[in-house]
Amino acid sequence: MNREKQRELLRLLEEDSRLTNEQMGTLLGVAAEEVANEIKRLIDEKIIVKFPALVNWERVNDNPFVTAMIDVKVAPKREVGFNEVAERISRFPEVEAVYLMSGANYDLSVVMEGKSMREVADFVSQKLATFEGVISTATHFILKRYKHDGISFEERDDDHRMVVTP
CATH class of the missing domain: 1.10.10 (Arc Repressor Mutant, subunit A)
Incomplete structure (x- = not known):
């Protein structure tokens, strides 16, 4: 082909x-x-790595997940840079994604899911922040998803009223 x-x-x-x-x-x-x-x-050839369904969890009753984006400042190691820390972080099952970032005040962006804010906080304080090379973290919780992977989650009601002007 x-x-x-x-x-x-x-x-x-x-x-x-x-x-x-x-x-x-x-x-x-x-x-x-x-x-x-x-x-x-x-x-x-690992060009296709998965065939996922995109689920709007906000529409599922009793959604059991909290998603957090964690900014991680790292001291890079000689010869491996950020790769070693990123690889170690990515091994945790609750971690959904790890990205090397540019132009930010942090080096890695970690996306994770937990069953509660407390679970995310425990992960950050007990596992992530204790890694050798991790200088600091900042955690952001996702409150609402508007669009993900090009798909809009918002349902907009089209206004079908007639426009009236003076």
């Missing part, structure tokens, strides 16, 4: 990974078998 078709396939999968190989093949103008082979190759 050429690069252009491969990128189109990746965009289709990002938009709706529930499409069948036949449907994607039709959209791309290739055989379903070629789509299946390309998806397998992309998975094997």
Whole structure:
């Protein structure tokens, strides 16, 4: 599959990974078998790493999760920079993501989920802040999601009233 078709396939999968190989093949103008082979190759090469569903947890009754974004200031180590600390942080199961940041007053951005604010606070104070090389942390709790991965969670009622001007 050429690069252009491969990128189109990746965009289709990002938009709706529930499409069948036949449907994607039709959209791309290739055989379903070629789509299946390309998806397998992309998975094997770790270009495709997961096929997630995006859940709006605010609509689920009794949502059990609190999400926090934690800014981490790190003293980089010779020869490994920030990589060693980032790798160690990413091993915790409650950590959803770790990013190296630029242009900020911190070096790493950590996204984590906990069952309560107390659980997040305990993680930060007992695990994260005690890491060798961690200079400081700042924790931000997500109060409401408006948009995630390009998907808007807000339902807007379109105003169907007639516009009246004087």
